Amino acid sequence: MKDYQLTKSNLEQFFRDIQEELETNPQLIVTAQSKSTGKWGLSRLWRMWMGITAAWMAGRGCKQPLWIDEKGKHHGSRMFIPQDAHELFTHLWLGADENGKRLSWAKKDHDDMRAATKGERFGALRSHEEYATERGIILLKPRDSEYQKLLNEQDGK
Secondary structure, eight states: OOOOOOGGGHHHOOOOOHHHHHOOOOOOOOOOSOOOOHHHHHHHHHHHHHHHHHHHHHHHHHHEEEEETTOOOOEEEOOOOHHHHHHHHHIIIBBTTSSSSEEESSSSTTTTTEEEEEHHHHHHHHHHHHHHHHHHOOOOOTTTHHHHHHHHTTTOO
């Protein structure tokens, strides 16, 4: 079953979809969360991790082209920086919603992008932590961070 952004206007469709799902799966786990984007803690942690990741990538020779011509050929290069990591991994881990709007770490929708929910941000951080772990990138994870609290909540601690 797909994730929903539930509103009064699509509530009936949601219930129909749940009933259909119950026909094939007699037991479902359903959770709800507000569209809240959470506190700035998740975004600050993300930016810190992007700095660490960018330094790791730059240290291994990763560079950004200065420009790309119409044939796709790269010209010139510069060092890989945290903003490059932010753009790359935001696209990779957050992506776009069901309407094709790019998800953003911003607090409000802007420039045809939708602010990611707290759950979507948490998922992106989990994905990036897994990526970093597989490559030996050491990410700082404060014990009292919003991210750690969500991890503990998810693990039932």
